[in-house]
Amino acid sequence: MYGNGKTANGLAPRTAAARLRELLHQDDHITVCPGVYDGITARIALQAGFDCLYMTGAGTAASRLGMPDLGVVTMNDMATNAAMIASLDRTVPLIADADTGYGGPLMISRTVKSYIAGGVAGLHLEDQVVSKRCGHLLGKEVVDQETFISRIRAAVIAREEMRKDLGDAGDIVLIARTDALQANGFEDALQRLQEAIEAGADVAFLEGPTNVEQCRIVCQKFAPIPVLLNMVPGGVTPTLTGNEAKEAGFKVMIHPGCMSFAVQQSCGEVVSELKKTGAVKTPPGTSPRDFFTLCGLQECIELDKRVGGKAYSSV
């Protein structure tokens, strides 16, 4: 950024949240976000040209802790991971899972502020109990509606405080997620989302709709408030394509498991081959250079050159 408040291309800089808000309010458009959880998966998704990424909590728990999505990750695990991913390409907004907010209202405030400070464009906050689980597992428990709304209020106030200090850079898109459908039914889940929107949330997220009719109803009820669809393979929601989800009325669709499940499958095959034969079959053209290029090798070399370095001139 230059002293006149403009970027190198002469345009006013846009914050991550502003970019996400723009995507969410485009007519006849659904934003499809791959679920990423580390530097490699984020780089792969960026290279594929997605205009928004999703940081999955399940993937973060699995990749950072080797643990299932059962509420084991802490705010620091999540905020650090989200900030790293958001930093890889500031022009591509990141939506990050914030689970239950990791505690009471004071902790939720701290979580929201940490995500904003890390450059996250949007986060979702849910109404499961703190010992939560993946929304597509059975036996979920939710907090009462009043507690859920106090979580949303805590997030809204944290954002207000950040905006007061930082202006637009203090903004973040708040996505209210309810898991109440499984235990309390559809009407209760809709009511929870309604109150969350009234409390200042920007996007509604009904976790685990079990049929397309529920999808259509939730989108119709909240329009023009954007509604998010969580597409989990093997989960409780019927599989919809991007177009089908758009037709149902969704404005944003996350695929949290798309990378983790692919890694489980493809790495599983590679290591079982290695175990069996003692050799690894790599596709032709694979090399360290190729892999590091995915992770910004060229930009690193350029930076070193710009400061007069020659360290990588013969890499």
Ligand SMILES: C[C@](O)(C(=O)O)[C@H](CC(=O)O)C(=O)O
């Ligand atoms: C969206 C989600 O919160 C996530 O962690 O990515 C999970 C997805 C999953 O566990 O596969 C969810 O609760 O739906």
